[in-house]
Amino acid sequence: MAKPGEYGLFIDYEFCSGCHACEVACKKEHDMPKGDFGIKILQDGPRKNSNGTYEYNYIPVPTSLCDLCAARVAAGKLPTCVHHCQAKVMVYGPIEELAEKAKKAGKKSIAIFTR
Amino acid sequence: MEYNNEYNMDLYPEKLHWQEGDLTATRTTMWSGPGCHEGCQIIFYTDKDGKLVKTEGDPNSPFSQGRLCMRCLELPEIVNNPARLKYPMKRAGKRGEDKWERITWDEAYDIIEEKVRKFQKESGPESIVSMIGTGRNVSQVIAHNEYANFGGADLTLCFLSGDSCMLPRTALCYVIMGNQWVADMSQFRDKRFEEDPEWELPECIMIWGTNPVINNSDAFLGHWIVECMKRGSQLITVDPQLTWIASRSKYWIQIRPGTDAALALGMLNVIINEDLVDHDFIDKWTYGYEALSERVQDYPPEKVAEICWCDKDIIIEAARFYAKAHPSTIQWGLAVDMSKIGTQTAHAIACLAGVTGNIDNPGGNILIDQASGLEFGYNSGIEYVDPEKIAIRFGNDRYPLKKYGFTASSQSDAILEAIETGEPRPVRMLWIQSSNPITNMGQDAPRIYRAMEKVDFICVVDLFKTPYIVACADLVLPCAMSNERDCIRVWFDPLRTLTKCSTYYEAKEDEQIMIDLGHRLAPDKWPEWVKTSRDYMNWRLQGANLPYSMEDLEEKYHGMLYNDFRYKKYEKGLLRPDGQMGFMTPTGRYEFYSTLFDSWGMDPLPYYLEPPTSPYNTPELAKEYPLVLTTGKRSFEFFHSEWRQPDTTSRELHPYPYFDIHPDTAKKYGIENGQWAWIENQMGKMRQIARYCDVIDPRVISTEHGWWFPEKEAAEPSLFGVFDCNPNNLIPMCENGESGYGAPIKCGLAKVYPCTPENMTPENQPTYQVTAGSGYSHGESHKTDTPSFYDIPDSQE
Ligand code: SF4
Ligand code: SF4
Ligand code: SF4
Numbered sequence: 035m036a037k038p039g040e041y042g043l044f045i046d047y048e049f050c051s052g053c054h055a056c057e058v059a060c061k062k063e064h065d066m067p068k069g070d071f072g073i074k075i076l077q078d079g080p081r082k083n084s085n086g087t088y089e090y091n092y093i094p095v096p097t098s099l100c101d102l103c104a105a106r107v108a109a110g111k112l113p114t115c116v117h118h119c120q121a122k123v124m125v126y127g128p129i130e131e132l133a134e135k136a137k138k139a140g141k142k143s144i145a146i147f148t149r
Numbered sequence: 150m151e152y153n154n155e156y157n158m159d160l161y162p163e164k165l166h167w168q169e170g171d172l173t174a175t176r177t178t179m180w181s182g183p184g185c186h187e188g189c190q191i192i193f194y195t196d197k198d199g200k201l202v203k204t205e206g207d208p209n210s211p212f213s214q215g216r217l218c219m220r221c222l223e224l225p226e227i228v229n230n231p232a233r234l235k236y237p238m239k240r241a242g243k244r245g246e247d248k249w250e251r252i253t254w255d256e257a258y259d260i261i262e263e264k265v266r267k268f269q270k271e272s273g274p275e276s277i278v279s280m281i282g283t284g285r286n287v288s289q290v291i292a293h294n295e296y297a298n299f300g301g302a303d304l305t306l307c308f309l310s311g312d313s314c315m316l317p318r319t320a321l322c323y324v325i326m327g328n329q330w331v332a333d334m335s336q337f338r339d340k341r342f343e344e345d346p347e348w349e350l351p352e353c354i355m356i357w358g359t360n361p362v363i364n365n366s367d368a369f370l371g372h373w374i375v376e377c378m379k380r381g382s383q384l385i386t387v388d389p390q391l392t393w394i395a396s397r398s399k400y401w402i403q404i405r406p407g408t409d410a411a412l413a414l415g416m417l418n419v420i421i422n423e424d425l426v427d428h429d430f431i432d433k434w435t436y437g438y439e440a441l442s443e444r445v446q447d448y449p450p451e452k453v454a455e456i457c458w459c460d461k462d463i464i465i466e467a468a469r470f471y472a473k474a475h476p477s478t479i480q481w482g483l484a485v486d487m488s489k490i491g492t493q494t495a496h497a498i499a500c501l502a503g504v505t506g507n508i509d510n511p512g513g514n515i516l517i518d519q520a521s522g523l524e525f526g527y528n529s530g531i532e533y534v535d536p537e538k539i540a541i542r543f544g545n546d547r548y549p550l551k552k553y554g555f556t557a558s559s560q561s562d563a564i565l566e567a568i569e570t571g572e573p574r575p576v577r578m579l580w581i582q583s584s585n586p587i588t589n590m591g592q593d594a595p596r597i598y599r600a601m602e603k604v605d606f607i608c609v610v611d612l613f614k615t616p617y618i619v620a621c622a623d624l625v626l627p628c629a630m631s632n633e634r635d636c637i638r639v640w641f642d643p644l645r646t647l648t649k650c651s652t653y654y655e656a657k658e659d660e661q662i663m664i665d666l667g668h669r670l671a672p673d674k675w676p677e678w679v680k681t682s683r684d685y686m687n688w689r690l691q692g693a694n695l696p697y698s699m700e701d702l703e704e705k706y707h708g709m710l711y712n713d714f715r716y717k718k719y720e721k722g723l724l725r726p727d728g729q730m731g732f733m734t735p736t737g738r739y740e741f742y743s744t745l746f747d748s749w750g751m752d753p754l755p756y757y758l759e760p761p762t763s764p765y766n767t768p769e770l771a772k773e774y775p776l777v778l779t780t781g782k783r784s785f786e787f788f789h790s791e792w793r794q795p796d797t798t799s800r801e802l803h804p805y806p807y808f809d810i811h812p813d814t815a816k817k818y819g820i821e822n823g824q825w826a827w828i829e830n831q832m833g834k835m836r837q838i839a840r841y842c843d844v845i846d847p848r849v850i851s852t853e854h855g856w857w858f859p860e861k862e863a864a865e866p867s868l869f870g871v872f873d874c875n876p877n878n879l880i881p882m883c884e885n886g887e888s889g890y891g892a893p894i895k896c897g898l899a900k901v902y903p904c905t906p907e908n909m910t911p912e913n914q915p916t917y918q919v920t921a922g923s924g925y926s927h928g929e930s931h932k933t934d935t936p937s938f939y940d941i942p943d944s945q946e
Pocket of ligand 1: 072073097099113
């Protein structure tokens with residue numbers, strides 16, 4: 035069993051469409067009751083910035099109920115949010131690897147969540 | 150940017166079935182209902198009793214590549230939903246009373262057989278009409294059953310005015326290019342994106358009238374565009390509202406709903422006048438460029454900007470970008486169809502692809518037929534029907550496009566009028582498979598509701614007890630869901646199979662119902678050995694001389710067979726039966742100037758017409774109803790009227806209907822964010838919850854469709870609250886242009902005002918007003934191109 039902070043989720047939210055697939059996959063995998071979420075899509079925008087550009091981001095945030103799909107991972111599968119992400123912008127792994135990936139991507143709009 | 154999420158492929162073997170602990174996995178395709186018409190590859194997990202308990206996306210699939218959207222992830226909630234129809238039922242009380250008697254399948258078939266024979270004898274088989282919902286996996290069944298078993302030739306999209314869903318675009322494509330095109334995302338080969346040696350990344354993707362990441366319409370997975378964005382494609386998005394994908398676009402063209410044709414003509418004006426066209430392609434392969442060049446002079450960008458309420462410079466810059474980029478592709482959607490000039494709008498947009506030579510080229514708009522050449526659509530079983538019956542299809546007398554068979558369906562509006570008037574002949578029986586027309590598919594929902602009184606017998610095959618069933622059906626048959634069906638599905642490529650892995654009470658596959666009825670009603674047309682859905686599939690494959698069986702497709706091709714897709718087929722003689730180069734049109738060319746339209750007395754070139762009701766066409770009306778009303782805004786949670794059951798995750802995330810309104814407009818009318826508001830026009834009213842939106846034009850509101858409330862009482866006057874939030878109370882039927890295709894569904898007028906305790910009494914609710922009183926429904930028809938029947942006469946110049 036990994037210690038808190040060793041593993042996490044990497045999300046390139048530039049391309050997250052807010053499709054809820056991660057949210058619902060997680061709820062179903064963990065058989066969560068109504069109102070519970072292991073990951074929740076937060077929304078910023080849509081609004082116009084003073085420079086004329088638009089701000090419109092969905093940012094999936096793992097909740098306290100996220101166990102990084104321990105059972106699936108033990109069985110050799112990807113966490114279900116990562117497996118189903120429609121934009122394919124989520125990565126699961128050791129934090130160092132995720133940070134390395136983010137650095138290599140060399141871009142804005144990447145979030146890494148430790149669990 | 151690729152993030153190399155490695156799936157552990159050992160756990161996803163290339164097999165049809167495997168065991169995972171206590172669960173059996175079945176690797177197959179999903180096709181509505183419920184769901185959508187996409188056909189993602191899915192793994193169904195069933196328990197030892199055969200019950201569906203879990204789903205996963207199939208990482209082996211070149212098509213969906215492991216993805217699933219939220220609806221297929223929550224699928225077991227719908228499949229095992231206690232409210233599902235379990236047994237055949239016949240009406241016991243009056244229509245609308247929600248009184249039913251459970252019967253056996255044999256009894257149900259006896260009733261159908263008796264009715265069909267009676268109507269055939271009394272009024273001819275042409276008095277029996279079949280209707281279908283959108284892209285449901287029954288297009289082969291609805292047709293084959295109507296033609297072979299009932300002997301009639303009339304089938305159509307269920308009261309969708311102007312057949313305004315894909316058919317206007319499809320018909321136009323067949324007229325001017327003899328084929329149809331889609332945006333090239335490398336989807337027709339099993340090696341995707343850069344793994345395909347021929348495919349090129351579109352430099353520009355123009356998204357027109359669709360929100361592809363949500364709606365995945367027309368067998369096109371919206372997230373393929375996201376894959377291209379990651380690889381560097383830049384976007385132009387034409388949408389009245391800033392969608393998420395519009396926010397990531399190089400150009401967002403904020404258009405007034407219903408003016409798309411003007412915009413396309415304005416962009417053509419820029420591209421042609423600045424000579425940004427592909428002369429080589431135009432000279433060799435097209436017809437009518439000179440005439441088009443003249444026509445677009447009527448649409449200078451200044452004028453178009455005024456018509457479309459958008460910025461002139463953005464039109465010009467976007468047009469230049471689209472024309473200069475290479476390759477450029479267009480992904481178009483429903484908004485193109487949903488104006489009275491649906492075909493003309495499609496024509497204008499198709500000219501953009503034509504003048505820039507982005508036709509059938511890698512990364513452009515590619516021409517595609519149905520997989521393996523298999524006819525699994527509205528012509529299935531056409532050989533069984535008397536050609537005289539085809540000749541008298543509803544709408545043929547009015548519209549040459551229908552008469553000459555550009556799409557094999559009858560016209561919905563003409564059917565409604567025939568029901569109402571008995572002219573040109575009566576409609577005695579409706580056979581409806583998976584459509585819920587008073588909830589979402591039909592316009593002027595109260596008018597449709599009332600017209601049904603005139604139909605002697607209505608049989609509905611569906612998944613749930615819908616408002617339409619309660620209000621109108623005499624006989625109800627429960628149908629199987631995707632995981633309960635053995636089927637083949639064709640929509641472009643690949644050819645896909647659905648493999649049955651569970652059953653539900655007495656629900657039957659649509660094919661099974663057709664076959665059972667066939668052996669009773671028309672035994673001469675059904676080989677004795679065709680007894681199950683699987684038999685039917687094999688029979689059809691044999692009939693098309695295809696060298697594989699359903700089992701081969703499942704086992705050898707893992708449920709998806711890719712045919713050999715080729716680019717630039719017009720250069721290779723692959724588009725015409727005579728093997729000549731060019732396109733399958735009268736001139737052999739891609740026709741900017743349509744010789745067929747010309748010969749039918751229609752305008753051969755694309756043009757723009759104001760929506761029938763608009764601030765410019767009907768200024769008096771617009772004083773009272775000052776806002777432009779658009780509708781059909783899609784949500785990830787729903788597919789049309791599906792997934793509304795209160796216990797679904799969809800309803801958890803999206804409990805009520807919302808409409809988008811600019812805060813300045815809302816405040817002007819005293820509406821708070823999150824407040825219920827009435828939306829009303831000269832036809833009727835409905836209510837939704839206001840959601841403030843800074844990125845919509847203050848003169849436009851955007852509403853949702855498909856709402857009913859299964860948690861409410863079924864019997865009238867409650868009727869699941871079906872009319873309360875229904876934008877179709879405000880939209881006409883029978884308001885079609887010269888082609889018969891297209892209707893002003895997304896471009897009406899309305900006013901808004903807050904819901905208050907005084908105006909929210911039970912008697913003020915639309916469902917009550919329609920079912921218990923005589924509320925709404927215009928009931929008149931309009932057949933010319935002059936402004937419409939519900940104009941205020943003195944508003945005309
Ligand atoms: S890793 Fe698993 S538990 Fe965590 S958010 Fe994703 S799906 Fe939920
Ligand atoms: S599944 Fe992917 S694209 Fe969809 S909301 Fe989650 S992170 Fe975003
Ligand atoms: S798009 Fe969504 S609902 Fe449609 S088949 Fe794919 S996963 Fe299922």
